Amino acid sequence: EAGVTQSPTHLIKTRGQQATLRCSPISGHTSVYWYQQALGLGLQFLLWYDEGEERNRGNFPPRFSGRQFPNYSSELNVNALELEDSALYLCASSLGLATYNEQFFGPGTRLTVL
Amino acid sequence: SQELEQSPQSLIVQEGKNLTINCTSSKTLYGLYWYKQKYGEGLIFLMMLQKGGEEKSHEKITAKLDEKKQQSSLHITASQPSHAGIYLCGAEGYNAGNMLTFGGGTRLMVKP
Numbered sequence: 001e002a003g004v005t006q007s008p009t010h011l012i013k014t015r016g017q018q019a020t021l022r023c024s025p026i027s028g029h030t031s032v033y034w035y036q037q038a039l040g041l042g043l044q045f046l047l048w049y050d051e052g053e054e055r056n057r058g059n060f061p062p063r064f065s066g067r068q069f070p071n072y073s074s075e076l077n078v079n080a081l082e083l084e085d086s087a088l089y090l091c092a093s094s095l096g097l098a099t100y101n102e103q104f105f106g107p108g109t110r111l112t113v114l
Numbered sequence: 115s116q117e118l119e120q121s122p123q124s125l126i127v128q129e130g131k132n133l134t135i136n137c138t139s140s141k142t143l144y145g146l147y148w149y150k151q152k153y154g155e156g157l158i159f160l161m162m163l164q165k166g167g168e169e170k171s172h173e174k175i176t177a178k179l180d181e182k183k184q185q186s187s188l189h190i191t192a193s194q195p196s197h198a199g200i201y202l203c204g205a206e207g208y209n210a211g212n213m214l215t216f217g218g219g220t221r222l223m224v225k226p
Binding site: 004006031033035042043044045048055056058088090092094101102103104105106107108110 | 147149154155156157158159162202204212213214215216217218219
């Protein structure tokens with residue numbers, strides 16, 4: 001069974017541009033989570049989608065947004081890129097809304113903002 | 115908000131030695147997850163603990179959650195170079211909406 005997949009693997013953008021990152025969850029999983037892992041800041045929760053709706057949001061500005069499609073795949077959009085947005089962006093998926101469901105992570109997209 | 119503190123931040127051990135990584139929470143842990151990350155890659159799920167006093171093992175790795183559910187430990191027996199990586203604990207708080215809060219990670223190096 002395929003795990004969580006993310007694309008692209010690497011993304012290089014310049015300041016002010018927009019970035020779009022994609023995530024496909026494990027088959028049968030309806031929840032998708034986005035996390036940012038920036039150097040020196042650890043792993044921080046960004047967004048959580050389930051059944052096409054945004055369920056929770058971390059402490060990030062509105063230029064970080066996303067959506068979940070009917071097939072449960074998800075997109076993370078980062079507008080007006082800033083240098084400090086350079087990070088590894090990790091997507092995870094789990095079964096539905098019930099708590100204590102293991103979150104399985106993808107390999108990540110490394111975003112570099114020049 | 116829930117905060118998780120991991121110790122030590124980094125660890126270098128000789129192959130074959132045992133080691134323990136700790137994860138301490140400022141609040142009660144309702145779901146505690148251990149992950150392993152190779153540098154710059156995704157997280158590999160290791161174990162999840164929920165109940166006070168719970169202990170789980172997989173191969174040479176054992177994770178425990180204390181009775182008060184505010185501290186967890188990860189113990190590796192007879193370490194091997196394949197155990198090297200960054201170990202992260204993550205937790206769900208009560209009614210936290212499924213999001214995980216992570217500790218700062220413990221970087222483990224195993225010298226052959």
